[in-house]
Amino acid sequence: MRTTTVSHESTADNPLDRIEEVISIKDWVFDRRNDEEMAVEAPGTWCDFGLFFAWSAELDALHFSCALDMRVQPKVQNNIYELIAKLNERLWIGHFAIWIDEGIPMFRHTIYCQGGRIDAPHISELVDLARSECERYYPAFQFVIWGGRTPDDAISCALLDTVGEA
Numbered sequence: 001m002r003t004t005t006v007s008h009e010s011t012a013d014n015p016l017d018r019i020e021e022v023i024s025i026k027d028w029v030f031d032r033r034n035d036e037e038m039a040v041e042a043p044g045t046w047c048d049f050g051l052f053f054a055w056s057a058e059l060d061a062l063h064f065s066c067a068l069d070m071r072v073q074p075k076v077q078n079n080i081y082e083l084i085a086k087l088n089e090r091l092w093i094g095h096f097a098i099w100i101d102e103g104i105p106m107f108r109h110t111i112y113c114q115g116g117r118i119d120a121p122h123i124s125e126l127v128d129l130a131r132s133e134c135e136r137y138y139p140a141f142q143f144v145i146w147g148g149r150t151p152d153d154a155i156s157c158a159l160l161d162t163v164g165e166a
Helices: 015-026 074-088 120-145 151-158
Strands: 029-032 037-042 049-056 061-067 095-099 104-112
Touching: 015 029, 015 037, 015 049, 015 120, 049 120, 061 120, 074 095, 074 120, 074 151, 104 120, 120 151
Parallel strands: none
Antiparallel strands: 029 037, 037 049, 049 061, 061 104, 095 104
C-alpha cells in the first residue's frame, strides 16, 4: 500500500515562474535572483529597459517596474516631478516615478495575483504596456533633462503625431 504525505504549506503558485517562461521565449537576458525577485533587460527603440519583478506571497502581489536608461540630475528634479505628475494624469494603468537613490525614472505597477496565479498572456500584456508607455514618453523625459524644456512643452513635443515613415 502506498502512503501519501500531505503538506500544509502554501500551494500558491509563484508568478515569477511564468514570467521566466515568457521572458525566455522572448530571448531576453534575465537574472532570477531568488523566489521573490527577477531582473530583465528588454530592448526598446530609445534604450534598453530594465524590468524588475518582485513577488510578495504574503500580499499575493506582483510589483513590476520598467526603468528608463537615464538619470535625473538634481537641477532638473522639480521639473521632472512636474512632468511625472502630468504624465500620470494621462495613464489608466500604472504610474511613473523616480527611483530616488539612483535618480532613474521608471514606470511602475502592482497587480493582485490571488494565490500567485497569472497567465502568460497577462504577463505579456503587462510588459508590453510598460514598454509602450516608456517608449511614448521617453522623449518627454529627454526634453526636460537634456533639452531644458518645460514639462508642458516636453509633452507636446514628445506627442507629435507623425505621418508616414522615414
